[in-house]
Amino acid sequence: MSGLPFAGFLVLxxxxxxxxxxxxxxxxxxxxxxxxIEIAMNAAILNFVYFAAFARAPSPGLxxxxxxxxxxxxxxxxxAVGLAIVLAxxxxxxxxxxxxxxxxxx
Amino acid sequence: xxxxxxxxxxxxxVAVATATLSLLVRELVHTILxxxxxxxxxxxxxxxxxxxxxGVLQLGVYAGAVTVLLLFGIMVTRKRxxxxxxxxxxxxxxxxxxxxxxxxxVAALGELPQGLVAQRSYAPSDLSAYLFGPGGPWLLLLGLxxxxxxxxxxxxxxxxxx
Numbered sequence: 001m002s003g004l005p006f007a008g009f010l011v012l013x014x015x016x017x018x019x020x021x022x023x024x025x026x027x028x029x030x031x032x033x034x035x036x037i038e039i040a041m042n043a044a045i046l047n048f049v050y051f052a053a054f055a056r057a058p059s060p061g062l063x064x065x066x067x068x069x070x071x072x073x074x075x076x077x078x079x080a081v082g083l084a085i086v087l088a089x090x091x092x093x094x095x096x097x098x099x100x101x102x103x104x105x106x
Numbered sequence: 107x108x109x110x111x112x113x114x115x116x117x118x119x120v121a122v123a124t125a126t127l128s129l130l131v132r133e134l135v136h137t138i139l140x141x142x143x144x145x146x147x148x149x150x151x152x153x154x155x156x157x158x159x160x161g162v163l164q165l166g167v168y169a170g171a172v173t174v175l176l177l178f179g180i181m182v183t184r185k186r187x188x189x190x191x192x193x194x195x196x197x198x199x200x201x202x203x204x205x206x207x208x209x210x211x212v213a214a215l216g217e218l219p220q221g222l223v224a225q226r227s228y229a230p231s232d233l234s235a236y237l238f239g240p241g242g243p244w245l246l247l248l249g250l251x252x253x254x255x256x257x258x259x260x261x262x263x264x265x266x267x268x
Contacts, residue, residue: 005111007215009155012118014211016125018204023129025200031134031179035141038172039125042148053155065233066241068160072167073248077255079172083179084259090183 009050016043030089030096034082038075045071114154121147132190134180138173145169159230 016039023036045068052064086096093100107115121144128140145168152161237245 005114008114008118010215011212012121014208015122017211018208019122019125019129021207022200022204025203026197027129029134031176031183032129032137034179035137035176036129038141038168039128039144042145042168046148046151049152049155049157049160053157062233062236063241065157065160066237066244068157069163069233069237070244070248072160072163074251076167076172077252079175081255081259081262083175084262086179086183088262096183 006050006054009046013043013046013050016040016046028097028099030082030086030098033098034079034086037082038079041071041075041078045075110154114151117147117151117154121151134184135177138177138180141176142169142173145173159233 020036020038020040020043023039024033027033027036048064048068048071052061052068055061055064089101090096124140124144124147128137128144131137131140145164149161149164149169152158152164
């Protein structure tokens with residue numbers, strides 16, 4: 001088959017994780033936080049898919065792809081719960097800025 | 107460089123650029139548009155990695171469902187959906203932390219086996235045979251997590267709860 005670069009995929013995944021982390025650290029809007037977490041989660045799913053593609057002959061790479069399927073489902077449920085939190089926060093505070101939701105701070 | 111390597115290089119650049127843009131633009135609706143492009147781009151990368159079923163799943167779940175859910179989230183929480191977000195300072199501390207993480211990850215690459223090439227392609231039927239055979243517990247786990255999270259989401263948004 002092809003000679004796709006192994007290291008290239010891992011650098012891409014690392015870069016996406018870094019971008020997601022950057023979003024989580026800098027943005028204050030809850031929906032943007034959700035998107036940043038999704039980007040970081042996609043970096044993790046990408047890792048599973050390419051370790052499955054690069055599995056050597058005796059070991060089947062199918063478990064990697066199966067875990068990726070399950071993780072895509074997890075990410076979708078995470079967005080659903082996150083948006084429920086957004087709606088609840090908007091009703092209680094009138095805004096979805098996470099800096100205003102500070103009741104649990106010491 | 108062969109055709110697949112060129113395709114991967116372009117897709118990787120587009121992925122990083124759209125992910126960064128989606129977190130830097132100030133209109134939330136533009137964020138959703140960029141993140142939709144990011145999800146479609148990742149789906150193309152899955153096709154490149156011989157995972158056609160995952161590519162289609164990524165298109166349906168992420169580029170379709172998640173994008174629309176996020177758009178709904180914006181529509182129900184704002185009066186004008188094209189309103190601009192306040193600019194947030196990028197700050198040296200987050201940038202430094204992110205660069206450190208990235209450099210650490212790239213440095214860890216030296217520990218991995220080098221010179222591997224992608225070897226195999228999986229038909230969607232192989233994947234479903236695995237998921238409904240030895241990988242069954244994973245699907246059960248996914249079902250349980252989805253059930254509990256849907257119950258939790260309904261509890262969070264129900265009326266009359268303060």
